[in-house]
Amino acid sequence: xxxxxxxxxxxxxxxxxxxxxxxxxxxxxxxxxxxxxxxxxxxxxxxxxxxxxxxxxxxxxxxxxxxxxxxxxxxxxxxxxxxxxxxxxxxxxxxxxxxxxxxxxxxxxxxxxxxxxxxxxxxxxxxxxxxxxxxxxxxxxxxxxxxxxxxxxxxxxxxxxxxxxxxxxxxxxxxxxxxxxxxxxxxxxxxxxxxxxxxxxxxxxxxxxxxxxxxxxxxxxxxxxxxxxxxxxxxxxxxxxxxxxxxxxxxxxxxxxxxxxxxxxxxxxxxxxxxxxxxxxxxxxxxxxxxxxxxxxxxxxxxxxxxxxxxxxxxxxxxxxxxxxxxxxxxxxxxxxxxxxxxxxxxxxxxxxxxxxxxxxxxxxxxxxxxxxxxxxxxxxxxxxxxxxxxxxxxxxxxxxxxxxxxxxxxxxxxxxxxxxxxxxxxxxxxxxxxxxxxxxxxxxxxxxxxxxxxxxxxxxxxxxxxxxxxxxxxxxxxxxxxxxxxxxxxxxxxxxxxxxxxxxxxxxxxxxxxxxxxxxxxxxxxxxxxxxxxxxxxxxxxxxxxxxxxxxxxxxxxxxxxxxxxxxxxxxxxxxxxxxxxxxxxxxxxxxxxxxxxxxxxxxxxxxxxxxxxxxxxxxxxxxxxxxxxxxxxxxxxxxxxxxxxxxxxxxxxxxxxxxxxxxxxxxxxxxxxxxxxxxxxxxxxxxxxxxxxxxxxxxxxxxxxxxxxxxxxxxxxxxxxxxxxxxxxxxx
Numbered sequence: 202x203x204x205x206x207x208x209x210x211x212x213x214x215x216x217x218x219x220x221x222x223x224x225x226x227x228x229x230x231x232x233x234x235x236x237x238x239x240x241x242x243x244x245x246x247x248x249x250x251x252x253x254x255x256x257x258x259x260x261x262x263x264x265x266x267x268x269x270x271x272x273x274x275x276x277x278x279x280x281x282x283x284x285x286x287x288x289x290x291x292x293x294x295x296x297x298x299x300x301x302x303x304x305x306x307x308x309x310x311x312x313x314x315x316x317x318x319x320x321x322x323x324x325x326x327x328x329x330x331x332x333x334x335x336x337x338x339x340x341x342x343x344x345x346x347x348x349x350x351x352x353x354x355x356x357x358x359x360x361x362x363x364x365x366x367x368x369x370x371x372x373x374x375x376x377x378x379x380x381x382x383x384x385x386x387x388x389x390x391x392x393x394x395x396x397x398x399x400x401x402x403x404x405x406x407x408x409x410x411x412x413x414x415x416x417x418x419x420x421x422x423x424x425x426x427x428x429x430x431x432x433x434x435x436x437x438x439x440x441x442x443x444x445x446x447x448x449x450x451x452x453x454x455x456x457x458x459x460x461x462x463x464x465x466x467x468x469x470x471x472x473x474x475x476x477x478x479x480x481x482x483x484x485x486x487x488x489x490x491x492x493x494x495x496x497x498x499x500x501x502x503x504x505x506x507x508x509x510x511x512x513x514x515x516x517x518x519x520x521x522x523x524x525x526x527x528x529x530x531x532x533x534x535x536x537x538x539x540x541x542x543x544x545x546x547x548x549x550x551x552x553x554x555x556x557x558x559x560x561x562x563x564x565x566x567x568x569x570x571x572x573x574x575x576x577x578x579x580x581x582x583x584x585x586x587x588x589x590x591x592x593x594x595x596x597x598x599x600x601x602x603x604x605x606x607x608x609x610x611x612x613x614x615x616x617x618x619x620x621x622x623x624x625x626x627x628x629x630x631x632x633x634x635x636x637x638x639x640x641x642x643x644x645x646x647x648x649x650x651x652x653x654x655x656x657x658x659x660x661x662x663x664x665x666x667x668x669x670x671x672x673x674x675x676x677x678x679x680x681x682x683x684x685x686x687x688x689x690x691x692x693x694x695x696x697x698x699x700x701x702x703x704x705x706x707x708x709x710x711x712x713x714x715x716x717x718x719x720x721x722x723x724x725x726x727x728x729x730x731x732x733x734x735x736x737x738x739x740x741x742x743x744x745x746x747x748x749x750x751x752x753x754x755x756x757x758x759x760x761x762x763x764x765x766x767x768x769x770x771x772x773x774x775x776x777x778x779x780x781x782x783x784x785x786x787x788x789x790x791x792x793x794x795x796x797x798x799x800x801x802x803x804x805x806x807x808x809x810x811x812x813x814x815x816x817x818x819x820x821x822x823x824x825x826x827x828x829x830x831x832x833x834x835x836x837x838x839x840x841x842x843x844x845x846x847x848x849x850x851x852x853x854x855x856x857x858x859x860x861x862x863x864x865x866x867x868x869x870x871x872x873x874x875x876x877x878x879x880x881x882x883x884x885x886x887x888x889x890x891x892x893x894x895x896x897x898x899x900x901x902x903x904x905x906x907x908x909x910x911x912x913x914x915x916x917x918x919x920x921x922x923x924x925x926x927x928x929x930x931x932x933x934x935x
């Protein structure tokens with residue numbers, strides 16, 4: 202067993218250490234393997250900070266680190282010793298409790314690597330396991346001991362005691378922890394609790410936030426369907442009626458209008474059978490829902506409406522993108538009948554995949570161009586009023602990114618333009634997340650109009666003064682960050698490296714313009730990377746092209762059924778794991794098998810690369826580890842993806858694109874990155890980006906695409922999120 206030697210706890214642990222040493226020599230070989238596995242998990246827990254010692258760092262607070270270290274090292278060692286020394290336990294029970302202890306540690310480490318558990322919970326988990334073990338030995342219920350644990354901390358631990366008399370009660374308690382705090386993911390788990398007394402109220406709660414999930418189960422041939430159909434809640438019953446239609450998934454977003462009696466199922470079935478009429482109706486209904494939302498009224502179908510409209514919008518956008526080499530009348534033929542508001546929704550729903558030339562182009566035939574031309578009169582303020590200002594901050598951020606904001610603002614009276622931009626930076630403290638604030642930060646990096654920039658800086662300062670006056674801590678942090686970020690970014694006469702250094706110093710962040718090579722290395726000195734590919738045509742072509750970058754003189758490539766292992770033969774040691782782009786859904790299995798292999802072998806990559814369309818990004822992010830120091834998204838640089846990356850991997854430097862990624866840009870970036878990694882040098886983003894810009898300069902097409910890629914030192918949105926979380930963490934708030 203590993204012995205906890207940390208100096209501040211040595212005195213307290215000395216007696217148990219000596220006792221453990223004597224017990225260690227008496228462990229039969231049939232149980233020694235379990236102890237070895239426990240030791241391995243203790244070592245893995247300690248190595249998360251990159252140091253192979255007996256200290257577990259989970260926080261900047263040393264008191265918390267000591268508590269976690271004591272729990273995972275000393276207390277676990279003590280339990281190993283006490284189990285072996287207990288003469289009342291036979292071999293079978295010793296195996297049970299030792300295996301359970303290993304399972305608890307393993308579960309903690311895997312969840313911590315995936316960002317699914319707060320590592321500070323370790324002491325409570327270890328204490329709960331010890332108390333539950335003692336209760337189990339004495340034939341008492343384990344249920345009282347899981348009350349102070351989170352769902353993630355308790356879901357696995359109770360399964361160790363599945364034959365305990367309190368198991369059923371404990372399982373119900375754990376499920377309750379999960380259900381109302383995780384309505385978005387509770388439905389698949391609900392099937393195991395159909396006789397639980399609160400099941401109807403859980404289903405009703407899900408129906409109000411995620412009606413599409415209730416619909417899925419209501420139309421299934423499972424016991425869950427019967428439970429849903431007998432539920433007395435009126436919204437659940439409306440979903441059940443929708444489920445009786447063959448077009449149920451298309452009709453569900455209109456649940457608010459159905460309940461209000463404004464439209465019938467029969468009429469909707471006719472509308473949704475025609476693609477354009479369906480999209481047209483979604484736009485009309487979304488505007489109505491937005492009006493209800495602005496009036497403070499509840500809406501139930503908004504999320505489903507937004508999802509369906511985005512899916513339909515992306516189909517239109519992909520067709521326009523795919524025809525980028527065709528004449529404008531061919532390329533944009535599919536949207537020739539669209540109204541300005543329909544084009545508006547197409548644009549804001551296509552943020553992550555919209556080509557610059559699809560948005561606006563030299564023929565004035567882009568979606569934005571046509572939206573402006575078809576407005577009668579062509580005034581942007583009138584359009585925003587027509588859509589009830591739905592996601593107008595998102596639209597303004599996109600206009601800034603595509604350099605059309607000045608044109609849009611000049612389409613309206615100056616006082617209205619000023620009012621709109623005032624609203625753009627107002628009330629950022631009142632949102633549930635940071636999306637609007639991040640959009641403001643990102644747009645600032647795209648705006649070139651000095652007069653507008655000065656106006657925005659002044660408005661941010663006005664809002665900062667307002668929230669300070671009202672003692673709004675969250676608002677003060679948001680606006681202070683934006684103000685400081687804008688001032689530093691706008692500094693004249695400074696190069697990118699100096700600006701990046703100043704920003705990092707201003708917000709007490711680690712360097713943002715480079716990644717130290719040592720931070721990328723594992724204990725063995727090797728840099729591990731993971732690349733995600735998907736099984737559609739684009740993914741298979743990208744994989745084939747990607748593999749040509751590894752000549753046999755420099756790299757060794759080994760493939761199995763699910764993934765390729767690419768190992769450097771020259772330069773600093775690095776290993777790249779890339780799943781094979783097996784036809785869907787085999788690609789997901791390949792990714793899962795690779796992730797399992799990495800977990801089993803205690804491999805924590807520091808470089809993660811996403812190669813695929815935006816609709817695959819969630820799978821990549823689910824498999825991201827906290828060890829990530831560099832994350833290349835290629836596309837999909839929206840707020841939610843940045844937030845997820847930084848939630849799981851707070852130290853990550855993120856490369857993203859303002860539009861869809863392309864392998865003709867992705868691969869030169871990746872190739873440059875690999876060269877730097879193998880050289881053993883620090884990854885200097887300023888230098889790398891300058892070299893890449895020079896490389897793309899002669900290629901007009903790819904030069905334009907490369908200009909939409911945002912390097913880490915220019916990613917103001919990511920910098921804002923990092924700084925915000927650091928400040929709120931230091932102040933003990935979230």
